[in-house]
Amino acid sequence: MSDSSSANQSGPFEEQRRIFDLLSQETRHLIVQYVLGHPEHLPSLDELDYMIPKSKAAIGDQLDNLVEAGVLDVYRYEPSVNKRDLPSKFYGFTERGVEILHEYNYLRGVPVAQALYKNTRKSEKIKRHENAPRPELPKAVREPFSNDSKQIPKVEEEIRDRKGKTRSVDDQVKLVMALFEAETGPDHEGLKRSEMESHLDVELEFTLGTILNHLSEIDLVQRVSPPGPDFYVISERTDEIVNGRIEEEVKQNLEGLIAHIDEEPHFARKSQFSEEGAIAVTDGAGRTLRSILAEEFSIMPEKVEPYLRKGNSLEKLNAAIEAIERSESITKREEYDKIIFRRQAYRYRLTEKAVKLAKS
Structure with missing residues (x-):
């Protein structure tokens, strides 16, 4: 060549x-x-x-x-x-x-x-x-x-006029135009914040929460609650939504936890406890699950099982598992895990006013 x-x-x-x-x-x-x-x-x-x-x-x-x-x-x-x-x-x-x-x-x-x-x-x-x-x-x-x-969209003038003194005003303009280009209008189901970050071709300096709050205040963005319950209850043991059968799932997880406790080496009787708290007796294996939970709930080791079964069992189950996770001597088993509540993520879309201004 x-x-x-x-x-x-x-x-x-x-x-x-x-x-x-x-x-x-x-x-x-x-x-x-x-x-x-x-x-x-x-x-x-x-x-x-x-x-x-x-x-x-x-x-x-x-x-x-x-x-x-x-x-x-x-x-x-x-x-x-x-x-x-x-x-x-x-x-x-x-x-x-x-x-x-x-x-x-x-x-x-x-x-x-x-x-x-x-x-x-x-x-x-x-x-x-x-x-x-x-x-x-x-x-x-x-x-x-x-x-x-x-072709200058009037929506930009609206944002500048109403929110010109806010530090995120440039990002507000960028986000509205990106939502408009993505056709996320009143008839759209809306985008979650995580979807905006991955789907919209826009770089923002300020957080989406800050920007969306400002745009909601001037009726350019609408926050939409998705259909269905406000919260999902999720069993981390099965990684499934358990709305409607929470009590049953709590009981099953507690029984798995208690079975783990009962399979451990014997623990100290009351006479073997110091004034400062329970000290479990093991066969040289270190602290037991029973002693960790007794310390977590400030009770005697022999009272761990009945304590877990009464009152707010869900709260106690989650607290017990968090104590296990903090421990360096006990490994949690697959037969039990936390049950968590997760709010449905809000979705956001442009209002009719925003679309009308963006087109003008």
């Missing part, structure tokens, strides 16, 4: 790498985001300086790099050249820049970028710059943004 054919094959990949390096540098990335977010997509240097936490000189250098790369261009408004309080020099995308933005899906982020820009508190000077007259972008540059602005 010739060198020229090899170069041609690697060309597209090299171009992608070059664009990635160009747009991923922190200051250049922020510049692109704020040009996207600007109401006219034509900010002045002072506006970018106000928004970006870098020195004005650093921002100017990276603007020059983006202009040199053909992503941005300088747009001048001659009538303001000699006006002291109004900018005459603005930065906007070129036709090539818009093509790159489209290719790398930057245009999808315009609604979020504009909402963020809109909700940023600005000084009087920056407000004056934002409202200053400026040149019109070329049609080829202007049209993609015009088309995109028609």
Whole structure:
């Protein structure tokens, strides 16, 4: 294979790498985001300086790099050249820049970028710059943004207006749009939190619980209780749901536990106990299950069986098994295990209001 054919094959990949390096540098990335977010997509240097936490000189250098790369261009408004309080020099995308933005899906982020820009508190000077007259972008540059602005979902504006002061507001917008794209609307059965984490293509900084609570408060997300009982009772012995036969399952597990106790070596009689508590006598095998449970329940060893069988047997069964699991000398058998209650996981879906706003 010739060198020229090899170069041609690697060309597209090299171009992608070059664009990635160009747009991923922190200051250049922020510049692109704020040009996207600007109401006219034509900010002045002072506006970018106000928004970006870098020195004005650093921002100017990276603007020059983006202009040199053909992503941005300088747009001048001659009538303001000699006006002291109004900018005459603005930065906007070129036709090539818009093509790159489209290719790398930057245009999808315009609604979020504009909402963020809109909700940023600005000084009087920056407000004056934002409202200053400026040149019109070329049609080829202007049209993609015009088309995109028609598709800006109003649901983002609703979130920004109602929850703009919360730290998780960006994540709230992301989650609503991800649920909308996944068609998780009022007619959907809803997604559990675990399903959202695995099914939705969205990266969130804050916890789902925090985000969903905020969205529920403004009637954009509905929490749904699944059909069936609120709780499931699960026998860990059989790994089965035992709703409706809890008493029977508790009794079977207790009998398995008591059988284990009775099969152990003999234990000390009352006269062999110290004032500090029961000390079991074994054949040199160490502590017994009986002595561990006697200590757990603060009773004499010979009273373990009747104690387990009376009162709240389920609570005692689970406490006994937890004591065994903490012990280093006793191994729990398969004939008994805990019985646990597990609440059904809530499901979440967009409200009719959220879907209507997302479509508009």
